[in-house]
Amino acid sequence: MAQMSKLKTIAQNSKLCGRLIIIMVIVIYYMLHSTYSVAQSYSNTVRVKVGTQPETSDFAKAAQDVANAYKACTPEDPPGGKTKLNGNTRTNNAVESCTLNLLQERGYSGDFVEKFSKRRERAKPNGCVECLGFNAISLTLASGDTTTLLQNSPVEILENPSLLNSDRSSLLTYTRTDSDDIQPGDIGFASGCDSVGSAGHALIFKRLLPDTIRFEGIESSYPTTCFVNDAQTHPKDCYTFFRVRKK
Amino acid sequence: MNMEKLFYFLGAHKTMLLFAITGAALVSLFWAFFIFNKRQNIPDQSLPFPTAYPSAQKPSPSQVPFQAVETSPQNNEKNVYPGEIEVSIFTNVYIQSNKSFILEFSPPLPYYFKITNTFPAKQVIAKIYGGLQTNTTYTAVLKDSFGKTVYSWNFTTSITPAQSSSSLQVDKEKAYLEKYYPLVDYTPYKTGSFDIVYKTKSTLEVKMKISDREKVKQEVIDWIKSHGVDPTTHSINYINSF
Numbered sequence: 192m193a194q195m196s197k198l199k200t201i202a203q204n205s206k207l208c209g210r211l212i213i214i215m216v217i218v219i220y221y222m223l224h225s226t227y228s229v230a231q232s233y234s235n236t237v238r239v240k241v242g243t244q245p246e247t248s249d250f251a252k253a254a255q256d257v258a259n260a261y262k263a264c265t266p267e268d269p270p271g272g273k274t275k276l277n278g279n280t281r282t283n284n285a286v287e288s289c290t291l292n293l294l295q296e297r298g299y300s301g302d303f304v305e306k307f308s309k310r311r312e313r314a315k316p317n318g319c320v321e322c323l324g325f326n327a328i329s330l331t332l333a334s335g336d337t338t339t340l341l342q343n344s345p346v347e348i349l350e351n352p353s354l355l356n357s358d359r360s361s362l363l364t365y366t367r368t369d370s371d372d373i374q375p376g377d378i379g380f381a382s383g384c385d386s387v388g389s390a391g392h393a394l395i396f397k398r399l400l401p402d403t404i405r406f407e408g409i410e411s412s413y414p415t416t417c418f419v420n421d422a423q424t425h426p427k428d429c430y431t432f433f434r435v436r437k438k
Numbered sequence: 439m440n441m442e443k444l445f446y447f448l449g450a451h452k453t454m455l456l457f458a459i460t461g462a463a464l465v466s467l468f469w470a471f472f473i474f475n476k477r478q479n480i481p482d483q484s485l486p487f488p489t490a491y492p493s494a495q496k497p498s499p500s501q502v503p504f505q506a507v508e509t510s511p512q513n514n515e516k517n518v519y520p521g522e523i524e525v526s527i528f529t530n531v532y533i534q535s536n537k538s539f540i541l542e543f544s545p546p547l548p549y550y551f552k553i554t555n556t557f558p559a560k561q562v563i564a565k566i567y568g569g570l571q572t573n574t575t576y577t578a579v580l581k582d583s584f585g586k587t588v589y590s591w592n593f594t595t596s597i598t599p600a601q602s603s604s605s606l607q608v609d610k611e612k613a614y615l616e617k618y619y620p621l622v623d624y625t626p627y628k629t630g631s632f633d634i635v636y637k638t639k640s641t642l643e644v645k646m647k648i649s650d651r652e653k654v655k656q657e658v659i660d661w662i663k664s665h666g667v668d669p670t671t672h673s674i675n676y677i678n679s680f
Binding site for chain 1: 625
């Protein structure tokens with residue numbers, strides 16, 4: 192009888208300890224897998240055909256894909272509105288590799304993504320990708336071209352004829368486009384609204400708003416440094432536009 | 439001693455103790471995890487604003503002048519990015535308002551700066567709009583409200599130009615829209631009598647759907663006024679569309 196009671200106690204204690212161990216394993220598993228869950232869940236759900244090379248005219252699409260990748264690979268903004276985390280281009284290694292994987296899964300070839308990666312390294316002053324760098328890496332992703340739109344500030348590029356003439360090594364050409372004729376993928380350089388060259392910002396035209404005065408841009412560092420933004424509106428009077436074509 | 443004997447000797451009440459210890463460990467783990475996550479969520483640009491503090495800690499005017507304990511960029515720092523950076527000064531006491539100090543740069547900035555943090559705070563953060571000159575040594579001077587220098591330091595910008603001046607652009611675009619397109623958020627607008635859109639700066643185009651021109655004109659003027667805008671600031675072109 193005593194032997195039976197002993198065995199019963201042992202069995203009960205073993206059962207309870209086993210449950211505790213299972214709970215602890217679940218807790219540890221949850222802790223280990225939650226930090227980059229946003230990035231992982233996104234990259235696990237997006238499955239598109241690899242090997243389809245985007246056309247040069249898809250510059251707007253490439254810029255949108257880059258913006259989406261940064262957003263998907265960085266943490267969500269906490270509720271309340273004061274803190275901003277989502278879409279930060281000042282990345283760490285985990286976000287970096289998540290971004291590259293995501294772009295590859297979106298259909299860009301490994302070669303283009305590698306060029307994008309190298310371009311990103313050159314495109315980050317002070318640790319983050321700003322407006323001109325964002326244009327440069329988006330163009331690189333769309334075209335494979337790594338030669339333009341990085342070395343100078345937007346104002347200098349806009350004021351310097353090199354954008355139109357002297358960049359012979361580039362695979363791309365840039366044609367000045369009237370603001371009444373802009374289309375998705377055109378590059379806009381801020382021209383200070385009332386006078387050319389008094390401000391410095393560059394973006395990619397996304398769409399015209401119904402008021403026909405403002406447009407939506409895809410860009411970085413507007414209005415917050417080091418963050419991508421694909422829904423910001425701007426008056427088109429304040430920009431000078433260029434159309435990008437493959438040579 | 440094997441496991442069977444251990445469980446046997448522990449008995450039921452010892453098992454409960456074991457549960458309590460394990461439970462406490464689990465609670466601690468959860469707590470530590472959430473604290474860790476909370477810390478991870480602090481952005482690199484977030485500012486630790488004090489929202490409340492004991493009134494005894496509030497500095498009286500007699501405590502001024504304050505002292506600068508740290509700056510960013512640091513004194514004599516080289517190769518500072520010449521873009522729209524934030525210049526920060528951390529102080530030893532709470533600064534009550536943006537009228538408690540004066541911040542100056544020499545040579546003068548190409549554009550301007552704005553103080554972006556709230557007060558009271560033990561820091562002053564100045565956002566440089568439009569960026570800095572390249573390859574230039576700037577002297578920043580923090581003065582108290584009486585004009586007495588609290589701290590002065592130097593930093594030198596890099597040769598590489600900045601890539602963006604988007605904060606300056608934000609200001610310019612906002613001012614431009616307010617000046618020339620104050621009704622842009624409300625256009626295009628349609629009623630049974632007319633459609634109205636902006637054609638160019640300070641110029642509206644009205645498509646009249648009825649033949650009573652004076653009635654339409656009055657309705658348009660009333661609509662413009664209803665948004666707090668003086669109709670005389672705009673040219674209005676009326677086009678028949680009936």
